[in-house]
Amino acid sequence: MTVSRALTIAGSDSGGGAGIQADLKTFTVLGVYGMSALTAITAQNTLGVHSIYNLPLQAIEEQIDAVASDIGVDAVKTGMLSQVPIIETVARKIKEHNIPNLVVDPVMVAKGGAKLLESDSQHALITHLLPLATVVTPNLPEAEVLTGLSIRTVEDMKEAAKKIHAFGPRYVVVKGGHLEGDALDILFDGETFEIFVTDRYETRHTHGTGCTFSAAITAELAKGRSIHAAVETAKDFITCAIRDTLGLGQGHGPTNHWAYGKSKQRV
Numbered sequence: 001m002t003v004s005r006a007l008t009i010a011g012s013d014s015g016g017g018a019g020i021q022a023d024l025k026t027f028t029v030l031g032v033y034g035m036s037a038l039t040a041i042t043a044q045n046t047l048g049v050h051s052i053y054n055l056p057l058q059a060i061e062e063q064i065d066a067v068a069s070d071i072g073v074d075a076v077k078t079g080m081l082s083q084v085p086i087i088e089t090v091a092r093k094i095k096e097h098n099i100p101n102l103v104v105d106p107v108m109v110a111k112g113g114a115k116l117l118e119s120d121s122q123h124a125l126i127t128h129l130l131p132l133a134t135v136v137t138p139n140l141p142e143a144e145v146l147t148g149l150s151i152r153t154v155e156d157m158k159e160a161a162k163k164i165h166a167f168g169p170r171y172v173v174v175k176g177g178h179l180e181g182d183a184l185d186i187l188f189d190g191e192t193f194e195i196f197v198t199d200r201y202e203t204r205h206t207h208g209t210g211c212t213f214s215a216a217i218t219a220e221l222a223k224g225r226s227i228h229a230a231v232e233t234a235k236d237f238i239t240c241a242i243r244d245t246l247g248l249g250q251g252h253g254p255t256n257h258w259a260y261g262k263s264k265q266r267v
């Protein structure tokens with residue numbers, strides 16, 4: 001039996017809805033063996049981020065070395081990388097281990113408003129990580145920071161995708177979760193745009209949608225799927241996870257990571 005292996009390099013969300021926890025749940029439901037390298041520990045719940053503890057660079061390096069040198073990695077995703085030295089270390093390790101299929105989720109701000117990327121780190125993300133990325137998955141506020149554009153329409157999203165593509169990733173997915181109307185995302189390969197669209201579900205339980213979506217892309221790339229197939233499955237996964245809400249917590253609750261697997265069992 002061949003098992004596909006995915007590594008998440010990200011922060012821990014004690015509430016379990018975003019970060020490493022969301023990524024590992026998503027990998028498991030999609031049948032991929034999940035591994036993690038923690039960059040930070042957050043004390044977090046559905047009401048917000050209460051504290052952040054960045055881990056020492058050596059601890060981050062050693063986690064990546066440990067899994068890459070022994071178990072092997074078919075795809076990797078990065079999430080919360082809050083400081084310049086962390087971004088530099090992670091980029092160096094990904095190159096050193098020659099890890100294929102890099103998904104960069106350029107996490108900047110949590111739904112409750114907490115800053116997960118320090119302001120001087122934005123440039124490091126662009127210069128060190130985006131050129132290595134197979135795909136980068138900004139939401140609208142992140143795409144605005146990366147491009148300096150104001151994004152209000154689908155045409156603006158396409159313009160942003162072009163500018164981000166110029167930083168070096170092979171593909172760009174601009175997520176439209178923050179736009180009004182249907183939930184619409186755009187995949188750009190440098191030449192053509194592809195649109196993935198679903199109904200928008202009215203719910204406050206959307207904590208960790210971005211992490212879950214990018215983790216699903218990572219899992220599918222780890223299996224050797226095309227980018228088109230990976231984004232299609234990720235869109236299906238996150239739509240099920242938002243639609244079949246768990247109703248946990250008093251604030252922005254987590255999505256339902258089981259929902260996609262259950263929907264497939266019914267078919």
Ligand SMILES: Nc1ncnc2c1ncn2[C@@H]1O[C@H](COP(=O)(O)OP(=O)(O)O)[C@@H](O)[C@H]1O
Nearest residue numbers: 139175176177178183184200201209210213238
């Ligand atoms: N209310 C919603 N209903 C359906 N899909 C949504 C909703 N909110 C976000 N999505 C989808 O979830 C995914 C993550 O998008 P987004 O919420 O913009 O990311 P982030 O968590 O990084 O802000 C995208 O595919 C987006 O279209």
Ligand SMILES: Cc1ncc(COP(=O)(O)OP(=O)(O)O)c(N)n1
Nearest residue numbers: 011018019110111207208209210211
């Ligand atoms: C530890 C950690 N990493 C990332 C996030 C942000 O996750 P995201 O999927 O963008 O979801 P929201 O926080 O915006 O709901 C996080 N909160 N914590």
